[in-house]
Amino acid sequence: MRKGFRPDLRHRPVIVLSNNDGCVVAHSSEAKQLSIKMCQPFFEIEDLCFRENVSVFSINYELYANLSGRMMSTIASLTDSIDPYSIDECFANMTGYEQLNINLTELGFQIKERVLHNVGIPTCVGITPTKTLAKYCNHLAKHYRGINGVCNWLDLTPQRQAKALACEPVSEIWGVGRRYTERLNLMGIETALDLSRADPIKIRKEFGLALAMTVTELQGVTCIPLKLIKPKRKQIMRSRSFNSLVTAKEDLIGALTLHAQECGRTLRKEGSYAQVVGIVLNTNSFRTQDPQYHAYPCIGL
Structure with missing residues (x-):
């Protein structure tokens, strides 16, 4: 989001640090190429950031909330409804658009261009029948330049869908963490394609319902619905550590x-x-x- 109002940062590695500048909570693609990881303590990469001229920023909640709100409003104006997932990510409901002869790929590019114009930040769009596939297609759109930032799963043949799933490790699937990855690898499930071809019933017995739903969603069947009505919070919390000792x-x-x-x-x-x-x-x-x-x-x- 920093790059949205700082054009001079457009092609530079950028990271944002957590409260008290403790660890990395956001990083640009250029920073990822330097092997900087999410949640990595800053002291581990401080020398690297100096050598590679990485732009380092402390988190600014008000700024990011403002940019996030503008981005969400822009996407909501072009779709039926949205389900915000994080400060810079949301799911959008496009159900029935094809029946109205709306080209979803063109709509994806329209969303991408409108967000860039209104907010100044680059985005990627994944268009699929399920949330899990949408997260995966968004990942592909970010990392494969030939896709140009919009990946429409519905435009791919079954052969190309299989190829797209085979090109990434199972760890890139939404909801598959390190522990799941290790256990899945021991079962011979190493790629996203392998997981999509697994038996949901067997996966449920071994790992539980959540991962079984992930497998089913990779097969194109919706299990995780959109949360279009945002529930009111049960608690509101604000906190921050001081960066120096406080005695007054x-x-x-x-x-x-x-x-x-x-x-x-x-x-x-x-x-x-x-x-x-x-x-x-x-x-x-x-x-x-x-x-x-x-x-x-x-x-x-």
């Missing part, structure tokens, strides 16, 4: 006031009411030489 009560009060204001703003925006307000205060657990303090005061409203 005024500094704590200032930070707590800011977080309380942000929570209140979110609460009002959703039209909700709070029943309990709580504060969490902890000393630095890594400074074992210091006395430790933990407090969780709560009050009912």
Whole structure:
């Protein structure tokens, strides 16, 4: 998202760090090529970032929330409805569009171009019958330049679909983590194609319902529905670690006031009411030489 308003960063490696600049929470494709990984501690790559001229930014929640809202609004204006998945990713409902003689691939490029124009950030689009395949097609659209940023699964022949699944390891499938990957590899399931050809019943016995649903979705059958009605939050939380030792009560009060204001703003925006307000205060657990303090005061409203 940083590249959206900083054209000078367009072809440079960029990473965004978490609270207190602890670890990587976002990285550009150029940064990925340097083997920088998500959630990697910054101290491990600090020298690499200096050598390779990587642009490093601290996370800015207000900025990213603004860009995310504009992106979601743009996509929603071109589709029936959306299901936001993360700050920079959503699923869109295109059911029935083909019956209206709407070319889905052209619509995908229209979404891509409109988001770039309105928000200034590049996007990729995956068009498929299921969420799991949509995530996979989006991955292909990001990493294979010949696709030009839009991958329509429905335009591919069965042979090309199989080839597309065979080109990536099973770990690239949404919901397949490291532990699943290791166990699947031991069973001879190494690629996305292998997993798509697995028996969902056997997978359920070995791994449970979630992975069985993933297999079924890879076979083109919807198991994970779109969440088009966003449920109200059950809790709203804001937190941040200080990047230096804090000893003054005024500094704590200032930070707590800011977080309380942000929570209140979110609460009002959703039209909700709070029943309990709580504060969490902890000393630095890594400074074992210091006395430790933990407090969780709560009050009912």
